[in-house]
Amino acid sequence: MRDVVIVGAGPVGLWLAAELRRTGVEVTVLERLTEPVPHAKSLTMHPRTLELLAMRGLADRWLDEGKRIPSTHFALLDNRLSYAGLDTKYKFVLFLPQSRTEALLAEHASALGVEILRGRAVTGVRPGGDSVTVETDTGETFRARWVVGCDGPSSTVRKAAGIDFVGTPSTLSVPLGDVRLAEPPEAVSLTVNGDNGALFLVSLGDGRYRVSPTDHSMLHVPKDEPLTLEELKESTRRVVGTDFGMYDPSYLARFGNATLQAARYRNGRVLLAGDAAHIHMPLGGQGLNLGMQDATNLAWKLAAVIQGWAPSTLLDTYEAERHPVGARVIEDTRAQTALVVSTSPENKALRARFNELLAGHPSLNHELAVQVSGLGVSYGSSGWRMPDLDVGGTSVFSLLRDGRFVFLTTGDAPSLGSRVDVTRVEGLPWGGVLVRPDGHVAWVSEPGAGSVSDAFSGLLGWGSSGVG
Ligand SMILES: Cc1cc2nc3c(=O)[nH]c(=O)nc-3n(C[C@H](O)[C@H](O)[C@H](O)COP(=O)(O)OP(=O)(O)OC[C@H]3O[C@@H](n4cnc5c(N)ncnc54)[C@H](O)[C@@H]3O)c2cc1C
Numbered sequence: 079m080r081d082v083v084i085v086g087a088g089p090v091g092l093w094l095a096a097e098l099r100r101t102g103v104e105v106t107v108l109e110r111l112t113e114p115v116p117h118a119k120s121l122t123m124h125p126r127t128l129e130l131l132a133m134r135g136l137a138d139r140w141l142d143e144g145k146r147i148p149s150t151h152f153a154l155l156d157n158r159l160s161y162a163g164l165d166t167k168y169k170f171v172l173f174l175p176q177s178r179t180e181a182l183l184a185e186h187a188s189a190l191g192v193e194i195l196r197g198r199a200v201t202g203v204r205p206g207g208d209s210v211t212v213e214t215d216t217g218e219t220f221r222a223r224w225v226v227g228c229d230g231p232s233s234t235v236r237k238a239a240g241i242d243f244v245g246t247p248s249t250l251s252v253p254l255g256d257v258r259l260a261e262p263p264e265a266v267s268l269t270v271n272g273d274n275g276a277l278f279l280v281s282l283g284d285g286r287y288r289v290s291p292t293d294h295s296m297l298h299v300p301k302d303e304p305l306t307l308e309e310l311k312e313s314t315r316r317v318v319g320t321d322f323g324m325y326d327p328s329y330l331a332r333f334g335n336a337t338l339q340a341a342r343y344r345n346g347r348v349l350l351a352g353d354a355a356h357i358h359m360p361l362g363g364q365g366l367n368l369g370m371q372d373a374t375n376l377a378w379k380l381a382a383v384i385q386g387w388a389p390s391t392l393l394d395t396y397e398a399e400r401h402p403v404g405a406r407v408i409e410d411t412r413a414q415t416a417l418v419v420s421t422s423p424e425n426k427a428l429r430a431r432f433n434e435l436l437a438g439h440p441s442l443n444h445e446l447a448v449q450v451s452g453l454g455v456s457y458g459s460s461g462w463r464m465p466d467l468d469v470g471g472t473s474v475f476s477l478l479r480d481g482r483f484v485f486l487t488t489g490d491a492p493s494l495g496s497r498v499d500v501t502r503v504e505g506l507p508w509g510g511v512l513v514r515p516d517g518h519v520a521w522v523s524e525p526g527a528g529s530v531s532d533a534f535s536g537l538l539g540w541g542s543s544g545v546g
Pocket residue numbers: 085086087088089090091108109110111119120121122123176198199200201228229230231233234254333351352353354360362363364365366367368369
């Protein structure tokens with residue numbers, strides 16, 4: 079019997095598999111497609127996701143290939159969110175097609191020893207006692223102690239686990255195309271606003287551009303209706319007055335604004351992560367980032383339960399911590415959608431006013447940048463994000479490479495068992511700090527904080543009576 083079967087070799091399934099395998103867990107990934115899809119839905123990687131990659135020593139692989147842009151848009155408004163003032167080494171968004179991210183993640187997971195089996199569509203998931211049986215269309219079955227559905231919006235796993243997907247269906251559509259441009263703009267990335275809508279345009283780096291006009295006169299077109307190059311050109315002209323001489327499309331599609339979230343992220347031995355747990359309008363490029371962050375939160379908890387050093391109740395903290403984060407991104411994308419698709423004079427006035435506020439109020443601009451970048455995620459009083467401090471010449475992130483707990487102290491090291499790497503450092507702003515494998519702070523030595531051993535046991539779910 080395997081420890082974990084992950085359904086879906088998208089970015090979230092691959093990252094989760096690698097994070098689990100790093101800690102010694104036996105993982106098999108089942109993917110229905112025999113080959114990865116060549117086109118990319120996502121392009122944008124935000125600073126917090128780059129930080130997660132940096133913690134495992136991987137960020138350079140992405141940075142070497144992607145394009146850095148020191149700002150991002152909010153609701154495609156002209157006045158962009160500045161990333162220059164963010165408290166991170168990664169003061170930019172990185173544009174890299176999702177297909178490259180998936181290829182890098184597959185390479186990384188395979189190097190760690192993850193088994194990735196393609197051409198297996200999961201058709202059923204049957205829980206039974208201390209295991210779960212996964213059925214596939216090839217007739218093979220796979221037994222595992224835990225199953226994680228990373229199988230995207232129509233998740234078979236979510237349905238089999240009887241978990242509701244709650245929210246609103248798609249009511250509009252926006253076209254996008256990956257094309258060549260005979261008359262490209264000078265900028266690598268553009269958001270342009272006009273009376274008839276807004277345009278998102280970004281260079282993909284191989285002479286191609288992604289062009290996506292939110293054309294108010296075409297919002298009613300059904301999402302699944304095939305898009306032609308001529309339509310994309312017409313919409314782009316309507317919005318910005320030129321089609322940039324676009325030709326040779328490699329990908330034409332429409333996306334919608336379906337907004338749904340799983341009512342629960344766990345039912346018994348079945349868990350959900352990524353788009354299987356939440357979908358929303360892709361404004362601000364947040365879905366892949368959100369999903370990879372889910373996986374980082376889940377991996378160390380699942381590994382701890384499998385390896386017997388935490389009770390299974392630890393897994394309930396996955397939903398408790400990540401469901402609100404997903405709900406917040408959903409709320410954010412709904413707000414952005416309302417601003418982008420506004421066609422009435424009143425809504426256009428609201429959009430214009432919001433645009434002014436982004437330029438005139440740096441604190442508002444910064445607040446939104448912190449939120450969209452993923453850097454603002456905190457899990458309560460402890461659980462805030464540990465920045466990559468330089469402590470006595472050592473980067474904190476470099477200490478998290480093995481995905482273990484790290485206790486940094488300027489003084490004596492308490493006994494925390496074999497699960498925690500203790501490092502004595504200079505230049506720490508606190509006497510001691512316990513950092514979780516996902517880069518969030520679990521405990522800081524401050525008045526009234528109690529002992530770090532009690533905090534560690536409590537965090538794992540043993541109460542404060544000792545680490546198992
Ligand atoms: C137009 C567009 C632009 C976007 N831009 C961005 C962006 O810039 N930044 C960002 O962060 N996000 C963006 N997103 C969202 C992002 O693409 C998704 O959030 C991301 O793909 C989710 O990854 P995932 O691994 O959870 O799911 P998926 O990528 O959907 O992967 C699921 C995998 O599971 C497989 N699968 C499904 N069913 C089964 C089954 N029964 N058995 C076996 N395998 C199965 C699928 O084949 C697939 O490989 C965008 C989305 C769209 C539509």
